[in-house]
Amino acid sequence: MDKVERLYHLDRLLAGRRTALPLAAIMAELQCSESSARRTIDALREHYQAPLIYDRPAQGWRYDTRHGEHPVQLPGLWFSDTELHALLSAHEILGAIPPGLLRNDLAPLTARIHAILARRGLAPDQLARRIRLIPIGARPLSPRGFGVIATALLQRRRLRIHYRARTSPHSGTREVSPERLTWYRNNWYLDAWCHQADGYRRFACECITDPQALATPAEDCGEAELDAYFAGAYGIFAGPAPHTAVLRFSPARARWVADEQWHPDQQGQRLPDGHYELRLPYGTATELLMDILRHGPEVQILSPPELIDAARDLLARTLAQYD
16 A cells, blocks of 8 residues: 555545544554554645544544534545445446446546556456356347436436337327336336326336437426335335235245345244245235246245235146146
């Protein structure tokens, strides 16, 4: 760690603390000798006028934060090696998600980060080899169309879209206020206020054609209101969740399911006999049944009766395919 890195690292250590940091701890964090640690402290105080004080009762150094603000702003933008790797990792992930989010826009920044890491003796090229996303079930998406949607969302402008749902052979034109983009099970969805329907709707982005950003400002809906409508039900289906599914998994399958999140409001418990019971809210049962039945005989629906009947009917129709 060179002296510039030590300077920034010490600033971050002190900015995130309310208690004093002993000199020995500073030396360990900065990986340096006592003399180097003291020079870093002096540089922070003298060259950047940081209100760095020695707290004698606590026998350590801390920022004087009586005014309640970050006491100093160091010039420039600095990242540690770990943060640079994390930034590159995020870039690799964004680039792997269709349609290649920001890959071209961030290319100059990526090249700069590669050069910095190379000077520090690190290997940025390992990221592309060691990080892999396998987007099973991803549906093709137009980069240009997605760019229009994302830009209108961030600029808070309405969109005019042509949309054809897979449940209908017909397409229609809608004017919507984009509220949120959701990446769910390897595909993008647009959560929006539909001005034709006068209500919230969720649109699969690959089913949107010829999106056009309008000059009209978009309606702004609160986070709590969006979550109440889009996050309350199970899976991708929005709306209220008036039902509660109760599932019991076998001891063998419980080792996996007990660590999974099926819904933010789920409740789970291990039973004395090794089974795992899971309770979760749902509205439309379509996606829930798909997730339940992929566990085959390792899961049993305990309630409600209408969900049991739906699963029984679905299994019967499936078995009929093999008669």
